[in-house]
Amino acid sequence: MRIIEWNCQGAFRLKNIKIFELKPDILIIPECEEEQKLQFGKLTPTPNDFIWYGDAGKKGIGIFSFTNYKFKILKEFNPEFRYVIPLEVSNGINSFLLFAVWAMDNKKNPIARYIGQVWNAVNYYQTNLANNIIIVGDFNSNQIWDEKERIGNHTDVVNFLNNYNIESLYHKQYNEIHGQESLKTFFMYRNLEKSYHIDYVFASHNLIKNGYNLKFGNPENWIDKSDHVPLVLEISELSSQISIQNTFTNFTNRNLNSLSEDIKVKYAEELSSIKKLAEKLDLQTEFTDEKFELIDKIETIKKIDKLTIKLK
Numbered sequence: 001m002r003i004i005e006w007n008c009q010g011a012f013r014l015k016n017i018k019i020f021e022l023k024p025d026i027l028i029i030p031e032c033e034e035e036q037k038l039q040f041g042k043l044t045p046t047p048n049d050f051i052w053y054g055d056a057g058k059k060g061i062g063i064f065s066f067t068n069y070k071f072k073i074l075k076e077f078n079p080e081f082r083y084v085i086p087l088e089v090s091n092g093i094n095s096f097l098l099f100a101v102w103a104m105d106n107k108k109n110p111i112a113r114y115i116g117q118v119w120n121a122v123n124y125y126q127t128n129l130a131n132n133i134i135i136v137g138d139f140n141s142n143q144i145w146d147e148k149e150r151i152g153n154h155t156d157v158v159n160f161l162n163n164y165n166i167e168s169l170y171h172k173q174y175n176e177i178h179g180q181e182s183l184k185t186f187f188m189y190r191n192l193e194k195s196y197h198i199d200y201v202f203a204s205h206n207l208i209k210n211g212y213n214l215k216f217g218n219p220e221n222w223i224d225k226s227d228h229v230p231l232v233l234e235i236s237e238l239s240s241q242i243s244i245q246n247t248f249t250n251f252t253n254r255n256l257n258s259l260s261e262d263i264k265v266k267y268a269e270e271l272s273s274i275k276k277l278a279e280k281l282d283l284q285t286e287f288t289d290e291k292f293e294l295i296d297k298i299e300t301i302k303k304i305d306k307l308t309i310k311l312k
Contacts, residue, residue, distance in 0.1 A: 001025050001067070001238060005199060006217075006230035007102070007138045007186075008032060010059060013043040015225045020045055022232060025067045026089070030102035030138045032062030053085050061085060061102045061137070071098075075281075076125070076251040078295055082106070084121035086128070088246050094238045096207060097128055101137030112151050115141035119152025122160055124299075127254035129164040132240040135202040138186075138228065142198055143179030154178065165205045169214045169233065170197075183216050190227050192219055201233050210236035248294060252278035255298050263305045274298060 004024040008015060012032045019027070027047075032038075034057040040046040047064040051071050054060015061083045063071060074086040074097075082104040089098045099121075106113040112120060118139055122129070139154075146153040152160075158178055161167065171178060184195035201214060217229035244250055256264075256271055264271065274297050281290055 001235045003134065003136065003201075003233045003235065004028070004230055005030075005136045005138075005201070005233075007199065007226060007228035009226040009228065012062070013038050016044055018222075018225065019230060022230065023066075024064070026069065026098070027062075027064040027066070028100045028136055029062040029064070030083075031059045033058055034060065038062075051085070051087065053079075053083060055082075061100055063087065063098070063100050065089075067091070072246055074128075074246055074251075075248050075291075076295070078121075078124055081117050081121035081124065084118060084125075086125055088242065094240045095132075095242045096238070096240045097131050097133040097242055099125070099133065099135040099137075101135060101139060103138060103140040111149050114150075115139060115145075115154050115157060116150040116152060119150070119157050119160075122157060123152075127251075127258065128244060129161070129166060131204070131242045131244060132207045133166060133204050134207060135161070135166065136200070136231070136233070138199050140198050142181075142196060146179075161202055166202050167205075169201045169203055169208065169212060173212075173214050184219070185216060185229055185231065187219055187223060187227050187229075190223050192223065195219070199228060199231055201231055203235075207238065207240060208235065210239075212236065248278040248281040248291070249275070252294065252298060255302065259301065259305045260309060263301065263308060267301060267304075270297075270301065274301070 002024055003026045004022055005028040006019055007030040010031050012029055034052050037057060038044040047066055049065040049070045052060050052062045065071060068091045069089050072088040074088060077086055083102045085100045087098045089096055103114045103117050106117060141154045143154045146155055176182060181197035184197050185199035186196045188194040213234045215232045219229050222229045252275055277294050281294060
């Protein structure tokens, strides 16, 4: 399987020929325009499956499948983390989780910008991390900026993921440490002299145990199209099944089961109410604001649990 990520710096429909020459099976495009502007079959090859998420039609993150793998956004998706998009990827036989990332600014809460968004997201989606998972995209981050004030810095995210046997494939393959990367992915103002490593592929050990190869595009071949180069990941044949169910009930149970026994006893009535809300949402066919009520209730009880443990 060939998975390619490329921040196209906008106007993907006008510059996508070169990326499709690389024959991606799954393609992740930060700064991609919405489907209407892509004009599938005319300006953009028609994918077998496609998901786009963004705040406006000009730029968001596009995820394309050119294989029999299909996408489903996890029902627990929290758009507060812009943009970390959690997807179930399945062909009916094999499945894995894909988190497509374009780490964004956060003007309302500056300490939660860029890598802060990723830090909040991996904590929120923590109960998914034991599954076979790939996290890929433009993190807008590097260890060299760890001293900037953030909720969680680059090293915090790397260490957190390592606890779940999820690691950066570049650093594993090239035997380099974070902050000292010899290959770069981003060239500020399209200037080859102002280069940084800010795009990453993280993956769980089970997905790469049969082998993988990660390559970067040559910046001289891409600099006329974008300030980023593509990341091209080749993974050997998959034999993978995720253990979660994509339901509100399963999401709720995974989070509530991780609470301490004291909290489960003390807040038994509230937890029962939360579970009933999740069951209600699973019976609905349309999106409602009650989803955010459920998320808020779960996050609140988790915070109470953490504070209780800290006090003890």
